[in-house]
Amino acid sequence: MRTELRGTPTSISLPNPNLLQNPQGSLPGALRGCLGSLDGACIEKLLLHCAGALESNDVTLAQQVMWVLNNVASPNGDPNQRLTSWFLRALIARASSLCPTAMPFAATGLARARPMTVTELAGYVDLTPWHRFGFSASNGVILKAVQDRPKVHVLDFGITHCMQWPTLIDALAKRPEGPPSLRITVPSARPPVPPSLNISIEEVGIRLAKFAKFRDVPFEFHVIKPNSAHSDDSIDTALRFRQELASGQLDPSSLGLRDDETLVVNCQSWLRYLPEESGGTTRDPSSRDGFLGFIHGLGPRIVTVTDEDSDLDSSSLTSRIMACFNYLWILFDALETFLPKEGPQKTEYEADIGQKIENIIGFEGDRRIERSESGARFMQRMRRARFQSIQFDEETVKEVKLLLDEHASGWGMKKEEDMLVLTWKGHSSVFTTAWVPDGFDE
């Protein structure tokens, strides 16, 4: 069983090819390989069997396996155990959706108990290099791309509430040719995922503006509002996100582009929330390819894309479980390495990951918004969308390496084609890339 499913999600190698056809028949057989220890591999198998059981509506088997998992899982154990407890929870959420009886189990909106303050969020994104890796690399190439340009406009699509920009502002402030004037535009639509912040994005912008002023960088901040009022709270938050996005936020006219500006598009942990095209139309900018087409049409100077390097979007539940378990283990393990075991910080961070797990495993259709694709597949997609990758310059790579040196020694980095990939103990975790639209001459 491999962690990363490169290429099409259907080409999964399973330990027991019969698994999918006959999940029941292979539970003990598959588990036979777990001689001697109840380790990650066994848990994975148990999870798979549970999934198989759910997929084939064999609830009895599902409940049995869940019962076993429940005894294995522990919110206080080692990373595998804790991860398992979140998986189990997600499976239950899924199972509960099989039952039409109204459930008190509100699986959606299982948010963290308390949204973070903005300074807490600043700390949160620096807990591991997970986010800062992309920030550093992207800011590095952006800096280079806007060299000598007097006006810069950044279109920021991401989920970290603009945590990326203080360091860019700082770097621009120190530019030998003097800082450009900087404008940052963000959509108001945001996927309903962690990290959650206790202030609005407008207020974040205000603070950024203050900081820019402090550094003497001329600055503007703009939030794209949805065209029509979406006050329908009964709409599922995931759906609302897509709706808002599609409702005209992604329209050149609503972006307020200016001719004399150098346009930079930054997508951090964003594309994975845009689903594939449904139907034949490629004009829907809230779909993944549609969005890329939209961006291409804006003629940006540079497009930076950072996302998770894993295929978590397979239509098969079993493959998703496998991929998810083997991928999110990385964060659990990394957090384990340097956070105190019982600290609330770790718990909260893990809960955020748990929310992701729940979404990937517990839901289907529109409600399943976490649909990461690996860097390799993504690069193909970008090329299809007529973008050309550009290399990260030496200076930026060095900066990123320095960043990693500051963190626990398990973090590393590798280069795959023009992609930089953050690794934990050798496992790929986050990829970051930089692109220019084809035919862009400058």
Added chain:
Amino acid sequence: MPVELENSSVMTFSNSGSGEASVSSGQQQAPPPPPPPAKKKRNLPGMPDPDAEVIALSPKTLMATNRFVCEICNKGFQRDQNLQLHRRGHNLPWKLRQRTGKEARKRVYVCPEPSCVHHDPSRALGDLTGIKKHFCRKHGEKKWKCDKCSKKYAVQSDWKAHSKTCGTREYRCDCGTLFSRRDSFITHRAFCDALAEESAKSQTNNTAASAPAAPENQKAEDDGKAAAAPAPAPAPPAPEKSLPPAAMPGAGLSRQLGAPPEQQREPENPPAGMLQYMPPAPPPPPSSITIGSNNSSGTTSSSGGSSSGTSTSLFASLFASASATAAAQSTTFSDLIGAMSRTDRSLATEAPSLCLSTNGPASLFSQPPQERRPFLPPPPPPSPHMSATALLQKAAQMGAAATSSSSFLRGFGLATSTAGHPEGLNDGGFHWRPQQQQLEPEPTPILSAGLGLGLPYDTAAAAAAAAAGLPDLMMGPPPLFGPKPATLDFLGLGMGPVGGAATGGLSALITSIGGGGLDMGSGAAAAASAGRFGGGSSPGKAWEGAERKPNSPAIL
């Protein structure tokens, strides 16, 4: 040719002091150097004095710390001077180098590493310590490691210098938080209230519009730090916080500082974080966890009994009133989750409904007191107190039982179905466990190598549990369960198909095992992945053995 280096092979070459540029050492082909300046000017590193003596020491010499050794007692010294002084102690003739004659002849050192820029005599370094350090740093092994942050250094003095600053924050925000990394500091600073205060001050002098009208509002925002006076740096006030500042690589401690004044923090702090993420419905009181006991009062769940276990029926049974008692109705998935996350608590205090034991002596699942222990490890981690083999076994039993009294709760061991279990036990499908009947309320798992699941997690608690007598189900008769054979072939690896009603999923599974082949591919593939998780030797992943959590290695 002055040579004063004893035990090393030395290539020494030097210019003539007369001022002609010598070709031999590759010195700059410069015009005759100017007369030595009256004041010794400091040369740029790597740009030595043209009339300096260039010395190339071997790597061994450079790395060696004690190059000068006393011939009498073999004591080593880093400097010849010191050796000479020491020799006096042996009443040996000693001589101190005449410094005066050498003063005009500065020595510079080249790096022996050919690819190094300092290998070129025109880039030689000015002092011996310098070249030694350089060589160690650049070309030597990094033996010194900082405990706090795991950075490695080849030169001890570098390591020492780093240790002094490591963990001590170098960047300080006005709010008092310290950061060891600039980017964290910048990011924090951009959003910190302290900045808001500062710009508020300057705002009165400023007509620029970018600042907001009411920075005070933002100050008042629940940022913790603003609420508390800028706490002198990283005192982690939250009671549960045991994180020393140094342990946080570079991350600001704002989070922790923010903790105490948090009004929004949930008053309830469940043992695990999970309950924080419960749905708004208040988590059920612990008593509801023992719905097992509630339900055990004779409630055979309605419906759901069909063996096909339609999804609606089984799960519906969870929510429909499975019993007459209203208590059962409170059972929801949230309870379940609550139960799961309260496992450790519940184990210690109440009937461990999530464990194998439930109430009711006649129940298959209850255990004699002395056997409860392994299944009730004291908090914390209760964790796998049982091997997965055992668990599956149990699950199978419950599955069979479930067919007659299906209840999702029971499926989770939350209920005792006294009626159900003996049936399950005697069910044809379980005839291959005759020993069960001998033992009195012996639930457990007598388990088999066949299933391939052996030791539970190797967590501390499990280890404790194991020590407490948790059977090593793989390896022999569990002392716990008395003199019964442990290695019963659970799933019929060596046995033919089990007969009996293959009603539950696992029973069916068991049945099919007999006929179906067991795929050895799974073993091999499991090795590959087990190697990843189990600390086994997976060659491509060098981190595994060293740094994974110590699960018992998978034995294949």
